[in-house]
Amino acid sequence: MSLDRPVTPDPYPLLPSVPSFDVTSTDVTVGQPLKDDQVNAAGDTSAQLSWSGAPEGTQSYVVTCFDPDAPTVSGFWHWVAVDLPADVTSLETGAGAGDDSLPGGAFHVRNDGGGHAFMGAAPPEGDQMHRYFFVIHAVSKPTLGVDADASPAVVGFNLAFKTLGRAVLHGTYQH
Template identity: 40%
Template sequence: MKKTLLIPLITAISFGSHALTLTSNDIQEGTRMADTFAFQGFGCTGDNVSPQLQWKDAPQGTKSFAITAYDPDAPTGSGWWHWVALDIPASQNSVDRGASGKLDGMREMNNDYGVAGFGGACPPKGHGMHRYQFTVWALPTEKLELPSNPSNALIGYMLNASALDSAKLTATYVSE
């Protein structure tokens, strides 16, 4: 008798819950990004444009969002942060293509190229395919509390420690 009650309960919980989801008109899961989203510099000749992103099903209690773009395959021992955008209002559920540097109310931190805003893909030539993890984070505060001039590793830690939920879209890029 216990088995017959357990299955409907699990089904109700599974179908009744929503998870934050992230999609894009510009980049797709597991697919090579266009040169539009590659860096201009460091030997790369892309357009350095941030991709369009949209998200839905944020958890109750979300007061802001953050967006990060991270390359775990960079030959640094610590990956490479391409974009860290914080304090995106909870009323917002997307960013347009090229939004980096143009959104009110959003705080963009320095990427690992050393400049604020989006820095496109640029794996070293001959290094093979790299993954670019675009993540949207649902946060319980309007502003992520950070010390002045935080490292991206500290920001990543704070996002992981405080996020109500997150959703990831992983695109790829190979320098040709």
């Protein structure tokens, strides 16, 4: 079986338009390869993220990491952290290790690998370059209204109706 296929479009411009705000990282450089510890086989360590300029009315945040280039029709969700308090504007390296590493009442929903934490990059060997979109979603409610058993798709559905703004940063990885 060949994994040759077209490059998947950036999924975020395909969503309803919302204002953007700023996200930076000491671990991810836009369009550049992820650090080794952000790879599944070498650490599963989530990236440091800082954000600013979220829209007025932001009451919480959701942080995600999504690979649209996985050889599936639904991509691959590596990280979904929900209900970060509105006064949180950064996560340290490794904050995706588990719920006890997240601030306030924030929690993880399962990633597509089945865990409730950050799962590092793990594209098939020899596959095309994969992009890993780290996204901060500014939410109009103090809670998204899901629990830890929700799928990333259910989180995305809820975000479609509650997102005030979005900050996007992406790195790459190829095995």
